[in-house]
Amino acid sequence: MGVKIHDLTTPALIASSKAISENLLTMSKARPGDALRPHVKAHKCTSMAKLQKDHGHLNFTCATVREALGMAQAGLGNDLLIANEILDVASLNRLAELTTDISAQITLAVDSIETIDALCKSPIKQVLIDVNVGLPRCGCEPSQAGELAQLARSRGLLVRGVMGYEGHCVGLEDRSQRLDQVTTSMELLIEAHRDVGGEIISAGGTGTYDINRWANEIQAGSYVFMDSAYAKLGLPFHNSLAVLSTIISASQQGWMVCDTGLKSLGMDHGNPLITGAQVWFCSDEHTTFALASEGERQASYTIAPEIELPVHSSSTIGEKITVIPAHIDPTIAYHDVIHIISGDDVIDQWPIDLKGWAI
Ligand SMILES: Cc1ncc(COP(=O)(O)O)c(C=O)c1O
The missing domain is CATH 2.40.37.20 (D-serine dehydratase-like domain)
Structure with a gap:
């Protein structure tokens, strides 16, 4: 038995198979394919990431080098963004070494000369310029983004675009307030993107998945399981x-x-x-x-x-x-x-x- x-x-931890399936379907209808870059930090499970891939999302967001390596080793390395600043050159080198024989594309967020320097000492060559859009966390000033992109390019890096996580907006319970603040944040990101160029404008989370129309990919992760804080938003x-x-x-x-x-x-x-x-x-x-x-x-x-x-x-x-x-x-x-x-x-x-x- x-x-x-x-x-x-x-x-x-227990999770409902039926509810997970419904959540995956709801999101993949709203944000099909590359319009969603699911953030794996929310679940930290390659089993869940495989289901997200089965729902059409081939590109993923990671927070750590460990997550990126695990995803690549699970055959989910089509296009992995580490949406975080990594200064640990030894780990970056090891990530590159351990993924040499696996087809994995890895891109990192950079927001300073120091993060660009670290990347230049590793074989990883793709970056997004991380822009601060209002959350007091990582990201350069929007007015600095063009200059950093220029520096990255002059050092041989491929600048694929920008990211700017509006984490101070995603949990706002009032939808119109959420929309107002996302608008302000994304105007900053779009302004930075004008100076940076590249095809990617990456932002967003579960609370802004249907509000953020400026980003061309949304980094939502919590939507698969949700929590009692997000439940208050009526998503x-x-x-x-x-x-x-x-x-x-x-x-x-x-x-x-x-x-x-x-x-x-x-x-x-x-x-x-x-x-x-x-x-x-x-x-x-x-x-x-x-x-x-x-x-x-x-x-x-x-x-x-x-x-x-x-x-x-x-x-x-x-x-x-x-x-x-x-x-x-x-x-x-x-x-x-x-x-x-x-x-x-x-x-x-x-x-x-x-x-x-x-x-
Ligand atoms: C960089 C980044 N992107 C996106 C998200 C969105 O995640 P969630 O789906 O939990 O809103 C987070 C969450 O903290 C994050 O740190």
């Missing part, structure tokens, strides 16, 4: 992943405790969601919660029914429930495997094979 959800040791994607947990204690004073905590949940976007419960707080190995009152139930979330094991008034110690993470990317990076489910059955296990850094 096959493994059932209730046989799994908790905490464990047409289901929450397809949860952390399966066990209620391990119940206080006579009214709260309960499950075995999922900070070591199995990304917490930077706030507390996770448990259907039917009001989450109080998370500690290393625990989440403490109480039964929610009627009015507190979040009706707008689209949690796939297969992964929604709610808390109810008759919940007892030993019962399995599910916890929906507030931020999918760091949650997945804490685990080793995602159990894919259909009904009560565990039908597959996807290794989280792109995690880690060293190659």
Whole structure:
């Protein structure tokens, strides 16, 4: 007999096969083929990346050298963008060496003389100029982009275009506010692209996949699994992943405790969601919660029914429930495997094979 959800040791990541398929289809209809460059940092699974490829997306975004190597080794190296600044020349050289016999095309983001210098010491020769479009993170000033492109070209690099991630806009709950801020950000990117040239204008995430009409490719990643932060935006994607947990204690004073905590949940976007419960707080190995009152139930979330094991008034110690993470990317990076489910059955296990850094 096959493994059932209730046989799994908790905490464990479970994901609904049906909801994943629907999410993949919805996105591939909205952003077919090269109009989407799925970001693999959200799931860190080559099994998921293969499904994205089956849906027509051949080019991928990575955040780390490790992700790019794993993708190339899995035969997914058609066109890999490391949308991040890499100064570690030894890793770049090793990436180039380990992919020599594999057909893999690798492009890196650069935003400074130093990142261009690092790349010039490696065999990797393709770049995008990373432009700061408002998120206080990487990216050069828009007015600097043309000069950096010129420098890169003079050093023998191929400048394929620009990228500019509007991460300060993707999570804004109000759609018109999101649109306004994306417009401002993308005007900066388009201005930079005028000075840089090249065919690629790469930007965007799950929250702006249908709003950002300036970029010719969108780097969305969260859409396949979603999380409780993104669920607030009312996007047409289901929450397809949860952390399966066990209620391990119940206080006579009214709260309960499950075995999922900070070591199995990304917490930077706030507390996770448990259907039917009001989450109080998370500690290393625990989440403490109480039964929610009627009015507190979040009706707008689209949690796939297969992964929604709610808390109810008759919940007892030993019962399995599910916890929906507030931020999918760091949650997945804490685990080793995602159990894919259909009904009560565990039908597959996807290794989280792109995690880690060293190659
Ligand atoms: C460079 C970059 N591009 C795109 C994304 C979009 O990802 P998501 O689908 O989670 O919005 C991210 C997320 O942090 C990112 O860092």
